[in-house]
Amino acid sequence: MTKPVILQVLAFLAAMHLSSAMAPFKRPSMLPAIPRGGAGPLDPTALAKVLGGAFLIQGAQFALAPKMDTLYGGMEVVNDCNAKILRRVGLTAMNMGVHIYCLLFKGYDLKVSTTINMFMWMADAISSLLNNESETIGPSKAGDVSILAFNSMVAYSALNDAPWFGTALKSHAIFCLVSALSCLVSPSLGIKLWDIKGDDELTPGCITCIGCSIANVSTLLASLAWGVDPLTAVGHACVATAILDVKTFFFAPEVDKLGFNKALLGIWPCFAAVTAASILM
Secondary structure, rough: OHHHHHHHHHHHHHHHOOHHHHHEEEEOOOOOOOOOOOOOEEEEEEEEHHHHHHHHOOOHHHHHOOOOOOOOEOOOOOOOOHHHHHHHHHHHHHHHOOOHHHHHHHOOOOOEEHHHHHHHHHHHHHHHHHHOOHHHHHOHHHHHHHHHHHHHHHHHHOOOOOOOOHHHHHHHHHHHHHHHHHHHHHHHHHHHHOOOOOOOOHHHHHHHHHHHHHHHHHHHHHHHHHOOHHHHHHHHHHHHOOOOOOHHHHHHHHHOOOOHHHHHHOOOHHHHHHHHHHHHH
């Protein structure tokens, strides 16, 4: 169920890019006309767009084919529990890319990118519940229901232009950050809290990766929810990405067991740091 939905989302994004009929979604301008960039001659908006494209491509690969060999090498993923966790890592990366595409490439309203991202998670949670995955690989039904509830609330408020959209988005950002911290601080706590089943020796590393990924996109979401302009919000998310990716890829022994190529993984925090410096300095 999830794969067709993601493909439909990608098709929707392509249609928005090509169709002039989508003009009602646009704002005159979402970015304030203030000078930016202090890291040499680099264009902060261009860097943010490149990063957004990279998030979309990498996220789609993990979301659509979590068991496929990746650019980073690593252990073969044969465990359905780990594959589901990595699929959700892909969803969070796609969330980052969708926000950047809609807000920076196209200048759409925040409600557009938010609704697309909420639908991704709603589809995944509904699929998990309908397939009774709480009994085989997790998370618990309570976990999936909470994901579905928060995302549905935000999507409903966005689609209906509700005055409480901002409050809903803030609540969702806090929920995501708390969820991420439960996995980052202690993978074993994350496994227990979310009632993950069928785990093996690679699962703690997967849990740390999803905690890192959710924390990164949650930083972007929280910045946007509290009224930060999109480009600066991307800068905040890049700071989080640079710090948390270094912690996750180079200082988390459970992630070492996944066997990823660290030289290639190191590109992410480096590029995020350059982008953050270009935007914020």
